[in-house]
Amino acid sequence: MLSEPAVRIRGLVKRYGPKAAVDGLDLDVAPGSVTAVLGPNGAGKTTTIETCEGYRRADAGTVRVLGLDPVADAARLRPRIGVMLQSGGVYSGARADEMLRHMASLHARPLDVDALIERLGLGSCGRTTYRRLSGGQQQRLALAMAVVGRPELVFLDEPTAGLDPQARRATWELVRELRADGVTTVLTTHFMDEAEELADHIAIIDAGRVVAQGSAEELCRGGAENTLRFTGRPGLDVGSLLKALPDGSAAAELTPGEYRITGEVDPQLLATVTSWCAQHGVLPHGISVERHTLEDVFLELTGKELRG
Amino acid sequence: MSAGTYTPAPGAAPLGRMIVSQAAFETKMLLRNGEQLLLTVVIPSLLLVLFSTVDIVAVPTESSGGEGRAVDFLAPGVLALAVMSTAFTGQAIATGFERRYGVLKRLGASPIPRWALMTAKTLSVLVTEILQVVLLTAIALALGWSPQGSPLAVLLLLVLGTAAFSGLGLLMAGTLKAEVTLAAANLVFLLLLVGGGVIVPLDRFPDGVASVLGLLPISALSDGLRDVLGHGAGMPWGNLGILALWAVLGLGAAARTFRWE
Numbered sequence: 001m002l003s004e005p006a007v008r009i010r011g012l013v014k015r016y017g018p019k020a021a022v023d024g025l026d027l028d029v030a031p032g033s034v035t036a037v038l039g040p041n042g043a044g045k046t047t048t049i050e051t052c053e054g055y056r057r058a059d060a061g062t063v064r065v066l067g068l069d070p071v072a073d074a075a076r077l078r079p080r081i082g083v084m085l086q087s088g089g090v091y092s093g094a095r096a097d098e099m100l101r102h103m104a105s106l107h108a109r110p111l112d113v114d115a116l117i118e119r120l121g122l123g124s125c126g127r128t129t130y131r132r133l134s135g136g137q138q139q140r141l142a143l144a145m146a147v148v149g150r151p152e153l154v155f156l157d158e159p160t161a162g163l164d165p166q167a168r169r170a171t172w173e174l175v176r177e178l179r180a181d182g183v184t185t186v187l188t189t190h191f192m193d194e195a196e197e198l199a200d201h202i203a204i205i206d207a208g209r210v211v212a213q214g215s216a217e218e219l220c221r222g223g224a225e226n227t228l229r230f231t232g233r234p235g236l237d238v239g240s241l242l243k244a245l246p247d248g249s250a251a252a253e254l255t256p257g258e259y260r261i262t263g264e265v266d267p268q269l270l271a272t273v274t275s276w277c278a279q280h281g282v283l284p285h286g287i288s289v290e291r292h293t294l295e296d297v298f299l300e301l302t303g304k305e306l307r308g
Numbered sequence: 309m310s311a312g313t314y315t316p317a318p319g320a321a322p323l324g325r326m327i328v329s330q331a332a333f334e335t336k337m338l339l340r341n342g343e344q345l346l347l348t349v350v351i352p353s354l355l356l357v358l359f360s361t362v363d364i365v366a367v368p369t370e371s372s373g374g375e376g377r378a379v380d381f382l383a384p385g386v387l388a389l390a391v392m393s394t395a396f397t398g399q400a401i402a403t404g405f406e407r408r409y410g411v412l413k414r415l416g417a418s419p420i421p422r423w424a425l426m427t428a429k430t431l432s433v434l435v436t437e438i439l440q441v442v443l444l445t446a447i448a449l450a451l452g453w454s455p456q457g458s459p460l461a462v463l464l465l466l467v468l469g470t471a472a473f474s475g476l477g478l479l480m481a482g483t484l485k486a487e488v489t490l491a492a493a494n495l496v497f498l499l500l501l502v503g504g505g506v507i508v509p510l511d512r513f514p515d516g517v518a519s520v521l522g523l524l525p526i527s528a529l530s531d532g533l534r535d536v537l538g539h540g541a542g543m544p545w546g547n548l549g550i551l552a553l554w555a556v557l558g559l560g561a562a563a564r565t566f567r568w569e
Contacts, residue, residue: 053417055569075421079320083417088410093337105329106419108319115313149419152316181314 004067006031006153006184007052011061014047014208021047023208024061029201034175034185036199038192038294040302044208045188046086049155052186053083066153079107082151084142086158096125096133096141100148107149120144121170135162143171147178154178156187160194172198192294202294206302220292226265228273230284231257237280244276245269265289320419330420330428335435338402347497348393348436352444356386359507360451383448383455384533385506390440391466392504392526395433395473397497403429403481404489412568422568433470441466457536461543465536468551469529475558476525482566500526505534525554 007029014022022044029035037045050056051063054070054077063070068077090099097117104110117123120140125133133141139162146154156175160168175185175198189195195202196216203213212219220226234256241261242251249263261273270289277284292300320326338344360379406412415425448455480489502508504526510518521527532547 055413055416078417079419080316080318081417083414085410085414089414090409091333091337091411092405092409093340094333098333098336102329102333103418106321106326108321109317111313145414147314149319150314150317152318178314181312181316183314183316 003031005029005064006033006066007035007186008064009048009052009061010063012048012051012058012063013060014044014051014056015059020208022051025205025209027203027210027213029184029186031184032179032182033200034179034187034198035201035203036195037186037188037203037205038190038195038298039188039205040190043205045190045205046157047208048205049157049186049188053081053155054078079149080152082146082149082154084146084154084156084159086161087138087142089142089145090130090138092131093129095127095129096122096137096144099130099141100144103145104148109150111148111150113148116144116148120174136164136167139163140167140171143174147174147183151183153184153186156185158188158190160189160191168194192298196294204294204298204301206298211301212297216294219294219297221264226262226292227290228261228265228270229286229288229290230259230273230277231286232259232277232282232284233257236282240280241273241276244272246272259284265291323421323424326420327424327428327431330425331431331435334402334429334432338398338432338436341402344398344402347494348390348398348440349443352386352390352393352440353447355389355507356382356444356447357451360448377452379448379451379453380538381509381534382507383444383453384537385530386444386448387441387466388469388504388526388530388533389501389506390444391437391469391529392473392500393497394436394440395470396477397493398436398477399429399433399474400477400481400493401486401490403478404484404486404493407481407568408486410569416568430470430474433474437466437470455537456540457538458542461536461541462533464548465529465532465544465551468548468555469525472525472529472551472554472558475555475560475562478562478566479558482562482568500524505530523550525551528554 005028007027009025009027012022012025013020025044025048027048037048039045047056051058052065052070054074057071065077066080070077097113100117101113104113120143122137122140122144125137130138130141139159143156143159146156160171163171172194175187178185187198200215201213202216202219203210204219205211234253236253236259238251238253238259242249245251245261246264246269249261249269251259251261254260261269263269274284321329359382416422477493480493484492500506503521504524505521506526510521510527510531513521522531528547528550532544535541535544535547
């Protein structure tokens with residue numbers, strides 16, 4: 001698409017005292033897409049997203065959200081975005097439905113509040129005030145508050161932290177519905193499966209920089225190599241096998257009869273291996289293809305566990 | 309919900325509607341809060357009834373006007389106390405916790421501008437005060453109170469008093485931790501209740517102390533109201549001046565130091 005990015009960040013730097021929380025970060029978010037900002041705690045996810053929301057002023061670099069400066073053009077930007085904070089944001093004595101109704105009243109053409117309450121299962125909150133709601137109910141209310149004004153772009157800061165698996169799935173489903181209806185979503189997460197399930201585009205950030213980005217598939221293909229393993233007769237001519245494989249591949253017999261091939265493992269490579277086996281009268285068994293997960297990619301890029 | 313439900317249709321509500329909605333919501337939260345009601349309604353009403361009917365603190369009947377009834381001394385003081393309880397103590401505590409729980413932060417990303425949010429807070433304080441004044445006046449009248457004086461002077465005193473206390477309350481709420489604000493606002497309320505000419509006349513204190521206490525906003529407000537309502541005095545310029553000064557200092561300091569998160 002040629003249209004302007006919904007979010008465009010260039011060289012963003014944000015310092016707290018001498019420490020840079022965000023240190024030269026670049027990111028583009030395509031309109032209508034779901035973008036996941038993935039990284040461990042302290043990587044700069046929240047600082048980045050809160051700069052987009054206009055809460056923080058960049059120390060250096062530029063941030064444009066829907067073409068606007070989040071601080072200078074705040075009055076024009078705020079009605080167009082939906083915000084879910086990592087926690088809080090609700091009067092402790094308010095009930096879920098009245099808080100949502102109040103938030104709706106600040107917008108020109110809000111969603112039907114009753115339908116949204118139903119959709120997110122907030123009806124069970126009844127007359128309970130916010131401070132007595134469960135963590136999951138509080139999260140869902142915050143999500144509802146982010147979408148009730150029918151924004152073009154929503155920022156969700158760790159939308160499923162602390163949710164049970166069922167509630168996580170319900171949140172994912174809502175994000176998919178948003179995308180289907182043309183809403184752009186930027187979310188932060190430290191769950192790989194969440195990024196993999198939901199996002200069209202994943203930006204892995206560490207120490208305040210984007211260290212890799214792309215779709216889940218692109219990320220897993222690039223960077224880390226993939227592996228094919230099979231078991232066969234011991235002592236096969238590995239050199240001959242290697243000649244049949246594309247450049248850049250490697251083959252080895254790890255223990256007698258256990259073979260490993262690394263490189264660009266695609267359907268063509270698998271076919272090449274099996275036909276080589278057929279030519280040499282080998283029946284390979286236990287063929288397995290190991291694709292790298294986002295976790296491997298992350299580990300390789302940063303040397304850190306994602307959920308450290 | 310069907311396809312197209314979330315199709316973007318962004319936009320802020322009209323400014324007036326946002327302010328009214330915000331003010332109504334905050335008033336509802338305040339009236340629902342038990343501790344706030346204790347402070348704004350129960351304590352002033354109890355003080356008025358108790359001290360008017362039971363001779364606990366010797367009220368200077370000679371200084372309360374011709375009739376010399378305790379209620380004539382107490383009613384203006386309790387009205388001043390009501391203003392302080394809402395504009396200062398109540399607002400400080402509520403705003404402090406709104407800051408603590410990220411309410412101010414979240415509203416900061418909503419379509420309502422900050423100035424409109426503060427306007428709504430002020431409206432909410434004024435609505436609460438009107439309810440307090442109506443209730444306390446009814447109680448005082450039932451106890452035989454016979455107010456005099458210019459309604460305009462009373463209105464000016466109440467408005468400037470509200471501005472002075474709001475500035476101090478927001479100064480506290482915008483800089484201190486919510487728990488500290490809670491404790492400090494209640495302590496100040498108690499101290500000023502005793503030392504601000506509300507139920508204890510300032511002339512019971514030693515001269516030097518009394519003249520310092522007379523510069524407090526609560527003393528200026530209760531003294532001004534008493535002059536007008538009890539003695540039918542004209543515009544209490546001195547007390548209005550003290551309140552205006554507190555308002556300028558308090559609101560100015562709050563505006564410079566208020567932290568939204």
